[in-house]
Amino acid sequence: MKKIGFIGYGSMGKVILDGFLLSGILKPYEVIISSRTGSKLECLKNEYPEIEIAQNNTITSMKSDLLFLMVGTSDVKNVLEEIKEFTSDNTHLVYISAALTMENVNGIFQGKISKVMPSLTSKVLEGVTLICHNSDVTIAEGEYLNCLFNSIGISKVINEEDFDVGADITSCSPAFISQIFMEFAKTASMNSGFSIKETEEMVIKTLYGTSKLLSEGMGFENLISSVATKGGITEEGLKVLDEDIPATFKKLFSKTIKKHDTIKSELKEHY
Structure with missing residues (x-):
């Protein structure tokens, strides 16, 4: 069974994943995660022993259909280059870099792409997460992603050109x-x-x-x-x-x- 993958566990990645787990929308055994700094995951593993910690990003990619890219904007390109051969036609890539267009990402990863922008207020399960999907994302896949973010506030699907404001x-x-x-x-x-x-x-x-x-x-x-x-x-x-x-x-x-x-x-x- 495929898992839901997370690459990166920085400040916003932590807010998102911890929120999903706290709300109960995701179960720990459903999650696989990798991070450049493995020590960041020690507390997560202690709190949720059933979470799978992957040794590298390629393992996370291979084991996930829904894949959250929670790294900084400057790292996105390198990570995409690293994992693109280990994804499949079913991989639904989600990233959080607001300034990075889906056209940019599509230049490296051709497939299902969603861009999301949560807020620090998601940490207390409030606020609004902005979401946009490319045309490859199915209605069901989009609705599932929206449902995930509704568990840590509310989600709002918008056009990408409105992302800045x-x-x-x-x-x-x-x-x-x-x-x-x-x-x-x-x-x-x-x-x-x-x-x-x-x-x-x-x-x-x-x-x-x-x-x-x-x-x-x-x-x-x-x-x-x-x-x-x-x-x-x-x-x-x-x-x-x-x-x-x-x-x-x-x-x-x-x-x-x-x-x-x-x-x-x-x-x-x-x-």
């Missing part, structure tokens, strides 16, 4: 959000007798509650109108945000999209 929204935004509210907490501390630790704790708790209200269907506009009374303090603060935030986010997306394009151009030359 999509990644900014889902994968990059935990850092953007943290930066915004870290500065908010710092400034609150400077204007009060609260320590930074106290303001951060209050902001985080409030952010958590706000997220719950939004996720339960309250919506951005309804939430704002529920808090901001006409002529009140919140409304005064919102005026400042209305003046400054649109230009900030316009600049943010301009910068990130330009960086996406630069990286993709460099990768295209490499492939």
Whole structure:
């Protein structure tokens, strides 16, 4: 019986595989994994003794129909060259390098390819994983992959051309959000007798509650109108945000999209 293979166990690979195992969508005996740094797998093996640790990537490839390539973008080409002769027509390759196009990958591996972009929030079984499939992936194979990622949040199948902005929204935004509210907490501390630790704790708790209200269907506009009374303090603060935030986010997306394009151009030359 073929297994589900994982090549690489870096930070995002660990988030994905550990999430699949924690959610129960995958059983340890179904998994085979190899990594350049074997020591990273010792704790995984101790926690899940039934997982098969392969000596090299070619063994993982031969034993898997569904194969997750969880290595860094700079390593993808070398790994593809290493394993391509040990895959089959049934191999469904899944990789997580957002800037690497499926056309790039298809230049080395001709077959079923899916690109996925999970988020750090998958670590707590929340957030959105973006997915796109090439035309060789069957409906059943696509649905199974979507099901796997639904176990660590929700999956959203998109067109590849939307991956850049999509990644900014889902994968990059935990850092953007943290930066915004870290500065908010710092400034609150400077204007009060609260320590930074106290303001951060209050902001985080409030952010958590706000997220719950939004996720339960309250919506951005309804939430704002529920808090901001006409002529009140919140409304005064919102005026400042209305003046400054649109230009900030316009600049943010301009910068990130330009960086996406630069990286993709460099990768295209490499492939």
